[in-house]
Amino acid sequence: MSPVPAVSLAAAPHGFLSPTGVEIAFLLVGLVTFGAALVTVTTRQLVHAALWLVVALGGLAVEYLLLTAEFIAWVQVLIYVGSVVVLLLFGLMLTKAPIGRSPDADSGNRWAALAVAVAAAGALVWVVVDAFRATWIDLDGPAAGTTAVTGQSLFRHWVLPFEALSVLLLAALVGAIVLSRKAKADAEPNTGPTSDPNAGPVTATAPAATRTTPTATPGAPTATATTPAAPPGDQEGAR
Amino acid sequence: MNDVLDVALRLLVVFVVFLTFPLIVGQTEHKVMAHMQGRLGPMYAGGFHGWAQLIADGVKFAQKEDVVPAGADRRVFQLAPAVALLPYLLVLLAIPIGPGEGAVGQVLDAGVFFVLAVMGVGVLGSLMAGWASANKFSLLGGLRTAAQLLAYELPMLLTAASVAMAAGTVSLPGIVAAFHWWWLPWQITGALVFFVAGLAELQRPPFDMPVADSEIIFGAYTEYTGLRFALFLLAEYAGIVVLCGLTTVLFLGGWHGPWGADGLGWLWTLLKTAVLAFLVIWLRVTYPRLREDQLQKFSWTLLVPLSLAQIALTGVIKVVIS
Numbered sequence: 001m002s003p004v005p006a007v008s009l010a011a012a013p014h015g016f017l018s019p020t021g022v023e024i025a026f027l028l029v030g031l032v033t034f035g036a037a038l039v040t041v042t043t044r045q046l047v048h049a050a051l052w053l054v055v056a057l058g059g060l061a062v063e064y065l066l067l068t069a070e071f072i073a074w075v076q077v078l079i080y081v082g083s084v085v086v087l088l089l090f091g092l093m094l095t096k097a098p099i100g101r102s103p104d105a106d107s108g109n110r111w112a113a114l115a116v117a118v119a120a121a122g123a124l125v126w127v128v129v130d131a132f133r134a135t136w137i138d139l140d141g142p143a144a145g146t147t148a149v150t151g152q153s154l155f156r157h158w159v160l161p162f163e164a165l166s167v168l169l170l171a172a173l174v175g176a177i178v179l180s181r182k183a184k185a186d187a188e189p190n191t192g193p194t195s196d197p198n199a200g201p202v203t204a205t206a207p208a209a210t211r212t213t214p215t216a217t218p219g220a221p222t223a224t225a226t227t228p229a230a231p232p233g234d235q236e237g238a239r
Numbered sequence: 240m241n242d243v244l245d246v247a248l249r250l251l252v253v254f255v256v257f258l259t260f261p262l263i264v265g266q267t268e269h270k271v272m273a274h275m276q277g278r279l280g281p282m283y284a285g286g287f288h289g290w291a292q293l294i295a296d297g298v299k300f301a302q303k304e305d306v307v308p309a310g311a312d313r314r315v316f317q318l319a320p321a322v323a324l325l326p327y328l329l330v331l332l333a334i335p336i337g338p339g340e341g342a343v344g345q346v347l348d349a350g351v352f353f354v355l356a357v358m359g360v361g362v363l364g365s366l367m368a369g370w371a372s373a374n375k376f377s378l379l380g381g382l383r384t385a386a387q388l389l390a391y392e393l394p395m396l397l398t399a400a401s402v403a404m405a406a407g408t409v410s411l412p413g414i415v416a417a418f419h420w421w422w423l424p425w426q427i428t429g430a431l432v433f434f435v436a437g438l439a440e441l442q443r444p445p446f447d448m449p450v451a452d453s454e455i456i457f458g459a460y461t462e463y464t465g466l467r468f469a470l471f472l473l474a475e476y477a478g479i480v481v482l483c484g485l486t487t488v489l490f491l492g493g494w495h496g497p498w499g500a501d502g503l504g505w506l507w508t509l510l511k512t513a514v515l516a517f518l519v520i521w522l523r524v525t526y527p528r529l530r531e532d533q534l535q536k537f538s539w540t541l542l543v544p545l546s547l548a549q550i551a552l553t554g555v556i557k558v559v560i561s
Contacts, residue, residue: 047312047315047370047371048315051315051367054363070347070348070349071348071349071352071409074349074352074353074356075352075356077356077357077359077360078352078355078356078359078396081356081359081360081363082355082356082359082360082362082392083359083389083392085363086359086362086363086366086385086388086389087385087389089363089366089370089381089385090366090382090385090386090389092370093366093369093370093378093381093382093385094382097370099310099311099312099370099371099373100312143348146348147348147349147409147410
């Protein structure tokens with residue numbers, strides 16, 4: 001873009017000081033994503049935090065797109081923005097999240113959380129930098145992250161981790177069912193046989209919650225016969 | 240320069256389709272519903288059989304006051320209609336109506352995923368509206384919307400995956416190009432599940448529990464007035480166009496016609512889409528609203544198993560014929 005006096009690096013053919021349009025866009029979207037993530041964890045308004053999370057996750061999807069990984073980008077939107085955040089908002093609405101600030105929306109673990117976040121970020125940055133160093137994506141050639149390429153590398157070279165991951169998800173599903181069943185057994189004496197209109201949506205959280213964490217809805221009181229029917233579908237969907 | 244012109248032209252065409260088709264579906268709904276119920280429907284606006292009724296409605300909506308409730312979360316409340324509507328505009332970009340580069344807004348490598356992912360985002364608009372309105376009916380509507388989305392997104396995704404398996408590609412033009420007539424009986428279960436789940440995702444009757452007027456007024460949209468309310472309505476009708484177009488492209492062979500019709504392929508796509516849109520209206524007039532628990536049960540105990548069976552069938556036949 002703008003002719004900045006370039007200090008050419010000896011190792012890499014691409015200088016860092018003469019960025020292309022795509023690189024500038026990548027950087028800007030990255031800044032927006034980072035800002036949104038910061039607001040997500042610092043805002044005192046619960047639902048706003050979830051909505052800023054949408055911005056952060058969406059920004060990440062755009063970054064994938066800029067790295068030519070189209071398939072990963074859409075899956076990111078589908079799973080995280082479309083399902084996980086909807087689940088999050090659903091949970092927040094069940095708690096009657098107030099409009100405006102929640103003064104008690106803070107945790108004493110603030111500094112511990114910061115330490116963990118910094119450590120995790122450091123580890124990730126180190127791994128990525130170590131893995132790719134001065135690798136550049138050739139944007140003019142055939143796209144390096146198309147669905148076909150992704151699928152081939154996934155099922156030719158990374159089948160074992162993929163299967164291990166699916167076993168992990170299965171374990172999480174089973175855990176979720178066990179937890180929700182236990183909560184039902186505990187809650188049985190309290191709840192009468194009345195069928196409240198919310199029975200439906202609450203049932204839906206149990207299988208759907210398993211997409212993220214098994215502990216998302218330990219309080220789901222109505223584990224009907226539908227719950228065991230759902231996991232195979234979820235498992236297939238995860239694949 | 241030519242590239243810029245090309246892109247601008249494509250965007251313009253998609254935008255015009257986005258503005259007109261939902262209105263055509265809306266007007267058709269007015270008239271078809273009326274005739275099915277032994278009425279005439281709008282007859283005066285515009286002169287001939289009330290063709291300009293929806294334009295008049297639009298003018299009316301634009302004149303109304305834009306009210307934001309005092310206790311509402313202002314910014315989220317005002318942003319919600321845009322979040323609900325824009326995804327459908329983006330989805331229209333990716334739906335091919337004919338063979339070749341010229342008949343699709345933008346060819347996407349992973350079109351099926353793009354379309355389903357972006358359609359899921361539209362529901363966030365309803366959730367934002369439901370929460371930000373500071374109204375218990377709106378909140379209940381938002382809750383029901385979320386529960387419905389979580390239940391029906393899975394069968395939709397699974398059946399779309401079944402077609403992608405059959406075609407061996409996840410690009411929408413690629414799927415239609417690979418279509419043969421015998422896919423119709425092969426994928427019929429998937430087609431029905433996809434269409435029904437799509438109806439539920441759009442909150443169309445008989446799956447309009449989130450906006451059940453006799454219980455929670457108008458769900459998440461209760462507090463909306465004027466143009467913002469009109470935008471939500473427009474989102475619903477744009478959703479019908481998108482769903483019918485997608486079902487056509489994925490399951491009904493898009494531009495393939497019985498006589499091979501080269502050159503008139505786009506007409507076939509539009510015709511099939513229109514027939515499906517008519518079906519959507521017909522279903523609205525025919526069936527009463529499902530109860531919330533029936534709605535959930537219908538998805539988890541019927542649609543999800545059916546879509547899994549469809550995937551198994553697709554896999555078996557795919558292996559047999561290859």
